[in-house]
Amino acid sequence: MSKKRFALALTACFFFMSVSVLPSFAEDSQKKDIILATTTSTVDSGLLDVLLPVFEGQTGYRVKTISVGTGQALAMGEKGEADVLLTHAPDSEKKLVDSGVVTNYQLVMHNDFIVVGPSEDPAGIKGKTSVDAFKAIAEKKAIFISRGDDSGTHKKELGIWKKAEVTPKGETWYQETGQGMGATLLMAAEKSAYALADRGTYLAQKANLKLEILSQGDPSLLNIYHVMEVNVEKFDKVNAPGAKAFVEFMVDPKTQEMIGGFGKDKFGEPLFFPDAGKNK
Amino acid sequence: MPVISEGLKEAVRLLVTLDPEVMGITLRTIQVSGTGTLISVLIGIPVGAFLALKTFFGRGFLVSLVNFGMGLPPVVVGLATWLALTRYGPLGMLGLLYSPTAMIIAQAIIASPIVAGLTLAAIQSVNPKLRLQMIALGATKFQYLLLNLWEARLGILAAVIAGFGGVISEVGASMMVGGNVRGYTRVLTTSTVLEVSKGRFELAAALSFILLTLTFMIVWILSYLQQRGKRP
Numbered sequence: 001m002s003k004k005r006f007a008l009a010l011t012a013c014f015f016f017m018s019v020s021v022l023p024s025f026a027e028d029s030q031k032k033d034i035i036l037a038t039t040t041s042t043v044d045s046g047l048l049d050v051l052l053p054v055f056e057g058q059t060g061y062r063v064k065t066i067s068v069g070t071g072q073a074l075a076m077g078e079k080g081e082a083d084v085l086l087t088h089a090p091d092s093e094k095k096l097v098d099s100g101v102v103t104n105y106q107l108v109m110h111n112d113f114i115v116v117g118p119s120e121d122p123a124g125i126k127g128k129t130s131v132d133a134f135k136a137i138a139e140k141k142a143i144f145i146s147r148g149d150d151s152g153t154h155k156k157e158l159g160i161w162k163k164a165e166v167t168p169k170g171e172t173w174y175q176e177t178g179q180g181m182g183a184t185l186l187m188a189a190e191k192s193a194y195a196l197a198d199r200g201t202y203l204a205q206k207a208n209l210k211l212e213i214l215s216q217g218d219p220s221l222l223n224i225y226h227v228m229e230v231n232v233e234k235f236d237k238v239n240a241p242g243a244k245a246f247v248e249f250m251v252d253p254k255t256q257e258m259i260g261g262f263g264k265d266k267f268g269e270p271l272f273f274p275d276a277g278k279n280k
Numbered sequence: 281m282p283v284i285s286e287g288l289k290e291a292v293r294l295l296v297t298l299d300p301e302v303m304g305i306t307l308r309t310i311q312v313s314g315t316g317t318l319i320s321v322l323i324g325i326p327v328g329a330f331l332a333l334k335t336f337f338g339r340g341f342l343v344s345l346v347n348f349g350m351g352l353p354p355v356v357v358g359l360a361t362w363l364a365l366t367r368y369g370p371l372g373m374l375g376l377l378y379s380p381t382a383m384i385i386a387q388a389i390i391a392s393p394i395v396a397g398l399t400l401a402a403i404q405s406v407n408p409k410l411r412l413q414m415i416a417l418g419a420t421k422f423q424y425l426l427l428n429l430w431e432a433r434l435g436i437l438a439a440v441i442a443g444f445g446g447v448i449s450e451v452g453a454s455m456m457v458g459g460n461v462r463g464y465t466r467v468l469t470t471s472t473v474l475e476v477s478k479g480r481f482e483l484a485a486a487l488s489f490i491l492l493t494l495t496f497m498i499v500w501i502l503s504y505l506q507q508r509g510k511r512p
Contacts, residue, residue, distance in 0.1 A: 035378065044478050049462070064378045064461045081366050081377075182477035205479035237367045 034242035035064045037073035037082035039152055040180035042225075045200040045271055047262055054258070055249045061242050067180070071150025077102055077228075080235025084243040086250070088152035088198075088225045102228040104244065106251050109259050109272040110224045113156055115215035116185070116202060117142075117194040125194070126214045133194075133215040134164040141173040143193035147184050148176025156223070157196040163220075185209055198223050200271035203263065225272070227251070251276035287485020291493075294486055301463075306490060309467040310498075312380050313448040316387030320443050323388070324395025325429075325436060331396070332403035333428060346400065349393025354386075358453030361386040365457065378459035383467070386453040391443035398442055402435020403428050437506040441499055448495055468494070 042048050043065060052063050066076070070087040077085045078101050085102065087093060096102045115125065115133050123140040125133035137144050146168075147154040161168055168174035175193075177184045181201040188195035189209040202213070227250045232240035249255055256274035263271035294302045331343055364370055365377040365385075376382045406428055414427050429436065451469040458465030460474060468491040475484035 033378075040477070043474075046478070052462070062464065064459055064464065066378065066459045066461075079366070080368060180477045182479055186476075186479060208479040208481070235367075237372070 031239060031242070032060065032062055033064055034061050034084060034239055034246055035066060035082045036084050036086060036246065037066050037068065037076040038086040039070045039073060039088055040067050040182065041088070041153070041198045041201045042086060043067035044180055044182040045204040045263070047200070047259070047272065050262055051255060051258060054255070055246065058249070059245050061245060063246070069147065069149040069151030069154065071155070077230045080230060080238060082230055083239045084227065084229055084246045086225060086227045088223055089155045090224055090226065092155065093226055093228065097228070100231055101234060103231045104247050105226055105228040106247055107275050107278060108225045108227050108250050109274050110222055111199045111272050112216065113153065113196055113221040113223050114199050114202060114213045115194060116188065116197055116211040117214045118192040118210065119212050120192070121214055123194070128215055129218045130160050130215050130221055131164045134160050134166060137194050138164070138166040138168060141171070143173050143175065143191055144168065145184055145188040145191065145193045145195045146174060146176045147181065148178045152223070153181060153196060153198055160196070160220070185211065200263070203267045203269070203271055206267070224275075283481045283485055286482040288489055290482050290486035291489035295490065302487070302490065304463060305466055305468055305471055306494060308380065309448065309491070309494065312383045312467055313387060313444065316384045316447045317391055317440065317444040319384065319388040320391035320395045321440055323392045324439065324443065325399050327392075328396040328399025328439070329403055329425060329429060332400045333425065343400065346393050346397045350397045352390060352393060354390055354450045355452035355456070357386050357389050358456035361389065361453065362456045377457060378461055378465060380458070380465055382457040383454050383465060386457050387447040387450065390450060390453065391447045394446050395439045395443040398439030399432070399436050402432035402439065405435065406431040434506055437502060441502050444498065444502070445495065448491070
């Protein structure tokens with residue numbers, strides 16, 4: 001008798017666990033899915049949360065956004081594991097364009113990188129150019145938090161260190177997080193440290209951060225985003241129509257208008273500046 | 281800590297107003313982890329029972345293997361599943377990467393050894409004299425198995441609880457093979473990670489509270505089943 005009850009109880013608990021499974025996980029036709037590999041900044045700033053529902057509503061595609069550093073996003077493209085890329089490391093992207101891994105390479109928008117740090121500014125970098133600022137940070141051995149994840153921001157940062165003729169790797173004041181922009185900024189704020197950030201993510205999180213913009217404005221700090229299709233001729237499993245639709249959507253005047261307006265209401269200034277069609 | 285109290289308030293608000301996004305995430309968490317646990321139970325209990333009741337060559341090695349599997353790091357499982365499911369990987373033709381199914385597979389792999397290992401231990405701690413008695417009274421093989429499972433029921437339910445606890449709290453593998461896609465593979469743990477990196481701590485704390493409440497409710501039901509009719 002009680003054995004029956006036990007079996008019943010077990011069945012009940014399995015049932016409980018699986019009731020909600022009924023809505024079925026049937027993989028609806030994969031043709032409707034697009035894998036978008038992108039940088040953390042487009043996700044952490046909230047931009048894609050605004051754009052994607054519009055795109056999905058218009059086209060019926062479902063976008064699977066994989067937010068990683070630009071380096072990993074490009075690597076996913078190189079392996080054909082993504083359909084479309086939205087990244088911000090023009091030099092690295094160029095290589096993929098030249099090798100034919102990606103096609104339909106389009107300029108989307110830009111914002112800029114900024115050097116942020118505590119308001120006390122122990123290394124005294126306020127108002128300096130990025131290269132001079134980095135030199136001063138290295139001289140003072142002030143803590144600098146690096147993304148360290150081969151992202152677009154990390155690549156840019158390494159470029160500035162190179163120009164400043166400093167090799168920070170391995171120094172105790174130079175700490176690599178290996179995480180996204182948001183997490184890296186939080187760490188910098190907690191440690192009263194310096195960091196290189198994209199303006200979009202910084203503005204989106206400013207309220208949580210005790211960090212100020214200390215160096216900005218020099219032309220080398222431009223942060224340019226491109227969108228591109230992974231070449232279906234190289235990778236037959238790529239959803240080419242979906243990727244094409246996404247690229248077209250990103251450069252569409254209406255979308256560009258949304259990008260330009262994004263964040264204005266919340267932060268008083270736009271986080272991204274639309275650039276489609278300007279090509280350089 | 282204002283974040284914690286604000287988070288608690290936010291959690292209550294999200295639950296009371298039945299916020300569609302949070303409800304979706306919560307339901308998906310139950311679906312994925314529930315199915316993952318269910319599969320692990322279907323694999324783990326038979327394997328555990330077999331290893332506990334049979335003697336054969338290599339049994340000792342298999343038992344160590346199961347016990348080793350109880351400590352499988354979720355990220356390693358996640359990476360292996362990811363590699364297997366990528367488009368140009370060995371199982372790429374299934375097109376399962378970045379889907380709830382992929383997360384269920386990974387979670388079932390994580391939980392199965394836990395369920396098997398604890399089931400094995402539970403059945404082995406059944407009084408051996410009882411086993412002799414079962415055989416002496418002429419139990420068929422099937423009855424013998426059922427009686428052993430019945431005697432070990434408390435431990436087996438503990439195994440199910442442990443397996444469920446292992447997968448619902450897991451984030452590394454879910455992030456890797458699910459991709460944290462909004463409205464599709466975003467579960468409570470991965471969305472908490474996302475909200476932290478967005479700097480929205482109140483929402484992250486709220487999601488954590490919802491996860492804790494959910495886990496508690498499910499474990500409470502399982503514990504009720506386990507403890508029914510038992511008085512210390």
